[in-house]
Amino acid sequence: MGRYVVRRLLQMIPVFIGATLLVFLMMYALPGDPVRALWGERSVDEAQIAAMKADLGLDLPLWQQYLNYLLGLFRGDFGTQIASGRPVIDVITSALPATLRLTALAFLITVVLGVGLGVIAGLRRGGKTDRAILFVTLLFISVPVFVIGYLYQVFFAHNLGWARPTVQDPTAWSQLLLPALVLASLSLAYVARLTRTSVAENKRADYMRTARAKGLTGRRAVSVHLMRNSLIPVVTFLGVDIGNLMAGAIVTEGIFNVNGIGSAVYRALSYREGATVVGIVTFMILVYLVVTLLVDLLYAVLDPRIRYA
Amino acid sequence: MSDRTERPTADEPNATTGTTGPVEAAPSATGPAEEVVEITKSGRAGHPATGGGEPLLEVRDLAVEFRTREGVARAVNGVNYSVHAGETLAVLGESGSGKSVTAQAIMGILDTPPGRIAAGRVLFRGRDLLVAPEEERRRLRGERMSMIFQDALSSLNPVLSVGYQLGEMFRVHRGASRREARERAVDLMERVRIPAARERVNDYPHQFSGGMRQRIMIAMALALEPDLIIADEPTTALDVTVQAQVMELLAELQREFHMGLILITHDLGVVADVADRIAVMYAGRIVETAPVKELYAAPAHPYTKGLLESIPRLDHKGKELYAIKGLPPSLTALPTGCSFHPRCPMATERCTTERPPLHTVLDASEAPVEGRGSACHYWKETLHG
Incomplete structure (x- = not known):
C-alpha cells in the first residue's frame, strides 16, 4: 500500500x-x-x-x-x-475558493441525489418510480449544461423567485446552490443510472440469497450486503467525475457570474497571459491527480479483493 | 426463542433412523419414530411438544410456478416429503427437476415474482409456513432452519470478512455485540476445523480455498444450531477428495446436533453414504421414495433404475455406458400422464394419459414396505422384473 x-x-x-x-x-x-x-x-x-x-x-x-x-x-x-x-499565485488563490466550493457542493449533490435515486430505481427496477428516474436522468444527459443553466435561472429565479439569478457573494452557500445543481445535473444522471444498474444486478446475486436465508432483515441485507458491493463501480466513476465537475464549473460560473477560476482563465486567455493560464490549469491537474489517488485508495477499502502492491 | 437448553449430543442412539418416516402418499405406511422425537423434545425447552411420529418438516402437495415469457413453467408439481429430527433425506434429481425450487420455497427465499407458490403446505413443527407472516418466517430462517448453497464463493459476500458474515448470525438473531459475535465466529470456524481460525477470522472469502469456503458456509448454517438444514448440492463445486471431507463433516455435525438434513444432490455416490432416505424427483414430482439401501438394491421406478444403471462401474469396463435416452421435459409443456413416459423403456398407452399416483410399494409377501413409494403404474414389474 x-x-x-x-x-x-x-x-x-x-x-x-x-x-x-x-x-x-x-x-x-x-x-x-x-x-x-x-x-x-x-x-x-x-x-x-x-x-x-x-x-x-x-x-x-x-x-x-x-x-x-x-x-x-x-x-x-x-x-x-x-x-x-x-x-x-494571488489570482489563483483569490479565484480558487469559489470554484472549489461550487465543485464540492455539486459533488455532494451528485453523491447524495445520484446514489439515492439510483438505489431507489435499482431496488424497484421496472416500476413506475424507476421509469420516472430513468426519464429524468435521460433528460439531464441529453440537454447541454448551459441550456439547463438558463432554464433553471428562468424557472427558479425569475418565475418562482426562490433564488437569485446570479451569484453576488461566492462565499454564501445558499447562493451557490442553484449553480451547483446545474453543475451536478449531468454527473448526477450518470451516477444514478450507474448505481441503478449495479444495485439491480447485485440484488440478484447469490450472496443476497444467502443474506435472506440467514434471516437478515430486508433493511440490513440492503444496507450492509447490497450497498457495499453496488457502490464499487460508482466510486470509480465518482473519482473521474471530479475532473468533469471542475471543468464544467467554468461554464456554470459563466452562466451564474461566479468569480471563480472560470472567469480568471477566461480573462487570462483574452489577454494572452500564458503564466496565469498555465498556473491555473496545472493547479487543477494537481487537484485532479490527488483526488483520483484518494478514490483509488478508497476503492481498495471498499473491495478487499483489490490489493495494491 | 433464545432460551434453549443444551442439546443432547451424539451418544444417543441416533443416525439409524433409516426407516422412520412415513411417506405421505402411502397411507398405510406408519413408522413412528418415538425415540427420535423424544430426544428432540428434551432438547427443546419452551417448544410445544410434538406428537409421536410428527416430522420436523412436512411438505404437502407443494406446487411452484414461474411466469416466463414462454408461459408458465411448472417447476414443482405436488411434492410431498417429510424429514424427522436426526434424519437425512436426500433429494435426488437432474438439473431442473425442481429440487432447489422446493428447498427455496421451504426456506421462503423464492423470488416472487417471477415465482409463485400455487398450492400446498409447508409444515414446520406442525405450523404452516406458507401462511405465516413474513417477519415470523424471517426469524425462523437461520435460527431454526438454514441453508447451505452450492457455490460458496458467490454465496458469500465478497466484500465482507468471513468473521463478519458468521458473526452476523449472532448479531441479528441474538443481539450479540460486535466483539461477542467475532468470538463466536472464531468458535464456529474451529468447529468446522478451519486451521488457524483466530488468525483467519478477518480474512475474506476469496482468500480461502474452495473446501474451506464450503466449511464456512456450513459453519454459517450451523451457527444457531437450527433444527433443519437444507444443503443444496453442498459438494458439487468441490473436487472429489474435498467432497468426501465436507460430506463427512456435515454428517458428523448433523449427528452431533441431531438436526434434520435435506441433502439436495444429483450425485448418487454422495447420497449412498450419508442419507437415510431418498426422494427421487423428476419434472417437479417425487417419482420414488425409499430408504437408501432398498432404493439402491431394487429401484421401483424406471427413472431411478435408469439413474442407477448409468453409474460407471468397474466391472463393466469396456462396455458402453448406459444413458437414459432423451432430455428432461420442458417445464412449460410437461408431457401428459406420467412426465417420464417419453423417455421410459416401459411406457405403455396408459402412461401417456394417466398420471400415476405415488403407489405404496409392497414386498414379495404383499406387505407394504415402510417408507417406500413409487409413482409408476408398473412399479411391481420394475421392482421384481
Whole structure:
C-alpha cells in the first residue's frame, strides 16, 4: 500500500511536466501577444515593445522560457501577470475558493441525489418510480449544461423567485446552490443510472440469497450486503467525475457570474497571459491527480479483493 | 426463542433412523419414530411438544410456478416429503427437476415474482409456513432452519470478512455485540476445523480455498444450531477428495446436533453414504421414495433404475455406458400422464394419459414396505422384473 502511494505520487511528476509543457505550447501557438495587448488599439513604438519583451524574458527561445517558468515554479514563483502586475499565485488563490466550493457542493449533490435515486430505481427496477428516474436522468444527459443553466435561472429565479439569478457573494452557500445543481445535473444522471444498474444486478446475486436465508432483515441485507458491493463501480466513476465537475464549473460560473477560476482563465486567455493560464490549469491537474489517488485508495477499502502492491 | 437448553449430543442412539418416516402418499405406511422425537423434545425447552411420529418438516402437495415469457413453467408439481429430527433425506434429481425450487420455497427465499407458490403446505413443527407472516418466517430462517448453497464463493459476500458474515448470525438473531459475535465466529470456524481460525477470522472469502469456503458456509448454517438444514448440492463445486471431507463433516455435525438434513444432490455416490432416505424427483414430482439401501438394491421406478444403471462401474469396463435416452421435459409443456413416459423403456398407452399416483410399494409377501413409494403404474414389474 505505502509503495503504491509513493509510486502514484512519483507518477505525478511526468504528468505535471507534460501538462505544463502542453499548455505552455498552446499559449504560444495562439495569435497575438500579451505585451502588444497592453497598448490596445493605440499605435505602438516597436522599440518600447522589444525592450519590454526583453525585460520579461519573452524574447528568449521557447524552451528557455519554459525552463525559466519551471525553475520559478520550484522556487514557488508562479510568475506575474503582465497587464495587472499581480502575482499569478494571488489570482489563483483569490479565484480558487469559489470554484472549489461550487465543485464540492455539486459533488455532494451528485453523491447524495445520484446514489439515492439510483438505489431507489435499482431496488424497484421496472416500476413506475424507476421509469420516472430513468426519464429524468435521460433528460439531464441529453440537454447541454448551459441550456439547463438558463432554464433553471428562468424557472427558479425569475418565475418562482426562490433564488437569485446570479451569484453576488461566492462565499454564501445558499447562493451557490442553484449553480451547483446545474453543475451536478449531468454527473448526477450518470451516477444514478450507474448505481441503478449495479444495485439491480447485485440484488440478484447469490450472496443476497444467502443474506435472506440467514434471516437478515430486508433493511440490513440492503444496507450492509447490497450497498457495499453496488457502490464499487460508482466510486470509480465518482473519482473521474471530479475532473468533469471542475471543468464544467467554468461554464456554470459563466452562466451564474461566479468569480471563480472560470472567469480568471477566461480573462487570462483574452489577454494572452500564458503564466496565469498555465498556473491555473496545472493547479487543477494537481487537484485532479490527488483526488483520483484518494478514490483509488478508497476503492481498495471498499473491495478487499483489490490489493495494491 | 433464545432460551434453549443444551442439546443432547451424539451418544444417543441416533443416525439409524433409516426407516422412520412415513411417506405421505402411502397411507398405510406408519413408522413412528418415538425415540427420535423424544430426544428432540428434551432438547427443546419452551417448544410445544410434538406428537409421536410428527416430522420436523412436512411438505404437502407443494406446487411452484414461474411466469416466463414462454408461459408458465411448472417447476414443482405436488411434492410431498417429510424429514424427522436426526434424519437425512436426500433429494435426488437432474438439473431442473425442481429440487432447489422446493428447498427455496421451504426456506421462503423464492423470488416472487417471477415465482409463485400455487398450492400446498409447508409444515414446520406442525405450523404452516406458507401462511405465516413474513417477519415470523424471517426469524425462523437461520435460527431454526438454514441453508447451505452450492457455490460458496458467490454465496458469500465478497466484500465482507468471513468473521463478519458468521458473526452476523449472532448479531441479528441474538443481539450479540460486535466483539461477542467475532468470538463466536472464531468458535464456529474451529468447529468446522478451519486451521488457524483466530488468525483467519478477518480474512475474506476469496482468500480461502474452495473446501474451506464450503466449511464456512456450513459453519454459517450451523451457527444457531437450527433444527433443519437444507444443503443444496453442498459438494458439487468441490473436487472429489474435498467432497468426501465436507460430506463427512456435515454428517458428523448433523449427528452431533441431531438436526434434520435435506441433502439436495444429483450425485448418487454422495447420497449412498450419508442419507437415510431418498426422494427421487423428476419434472417437479417425487417419482420414488425409499430408504437408501432398498432404493439402491431394487429401484421401483424406471427413472431411478435408469439413474442407477448409468453409474460407471468397474466391472463393466469396456462396455458402453448406459444413458437414459432423451432430455428432461420442458417445464412449460410437461408431457401428459406420467412426465417420464417419453423417455421410459416401459411406457405403455396408459402412461401417456394417466398420471400415476405415488403407489405404496409392497414386498414379495404383499406387505407394504415402510417408507417406500413409487409413482409408476408398473412399479411391481420394475421392482421384481
